[in-house]
Amino acid sequence: MTDPAAPRPAVMVPEAPGSKVHPHLKRWLLGAAAVAACVSIGLYLFIPDLIWARTDDAYVEAHVESVSARVPGYVLQLHIDDNSPVKRGALLLELDPRDYQAGQDAAVANLAAAESRLTEAHAQSVVSARAVRVADADARTAAANARLAADDLKRFLSVSDVRAVSTQRLEIARTATLTTAAAFSAAQSRVELARARGTLAEAQERTAAADVKQIQAAVTQARLNLSYTKVLAPEDGSIANKLVELGNYVQPGQTLLWLVPRNLYVVANFKETQLEGIRPGASVSVHVDSFPDLTLKGHIDSIQRGSGSEFALLPPENATGNFVKIVQRVPVKIVLDEPTEILAKLVPGMSAEVSVRYSTSVR
16 A cells, blocks of 8 residues: 555646747847837937927016106105006006196296297397388488489589579588588488397397297206106006105106016027027927916027127136136027916016927928
């Protein structure tokens, strides 16, 4: 009998044909899989760089305007608050206008007085011109009388018979000749005097006209100063960084607040090695960090002709000392092609990531 506790002999099961993998083939398959994975990863990482230029050195920008005072004065009224939306031409604040109203009234009064002086000077010029004409007429009359008296004296002296002309008549003729000559000389003097007065009147009229123009300019300036007491919004936008409060005394040129317009854009600082395939008009995809799920579409507007370091406060001087080559970045302006209600979510200074498709004519 067989002992049940005795070990049983091992049963040999035959292997199915082809089930055994050769060790070299297994290593080859693993290597091929690793190479395929590396190629896939490389293609995923490298191929987009051949098609797209990307940078995360990008920011939302706007042509922010500073609103300044143009005349000094105390702030009388404020019509805006922090971050208030405003329309173009909206009244932002008012300065105390009383001093400027008084200045305008004084300038208007001075203008009225100057215009009266001009009218008087013009009338005097007309009177002087007529006086010249009267003096000329008197001078011509005196000249005619002088010629007549001289001719009479010549006729009396040409008479051959002395007894035909009495001595009295001859003396009267001589006296008339001298008198008329003196009258003619006096008439000529009156003509010169009238002309001098006419010249003076014309000069006074020109002076009065110049005074009127000068005071008109003063009136215009006074009206402008009065209008400057009302500070208006230069364009549509929203208030930012308000620096003025009710009752403040402001000076000309002092910044009162900043106005952020509604039209925003993006400035992306691309590496100089990426600019070869970037052209104005190229399509752009923008992701703002504040809204990661929002994809904004835009286009390249322009490329700055100069790197950012070129306009720095202390630009690099590579001609001195040790030189280390650093890849420079060039600002590229991107205009967003999105409706206003979407752009209203953005504010200047937000960080963004930009992707620009390379131009096919270059790549």
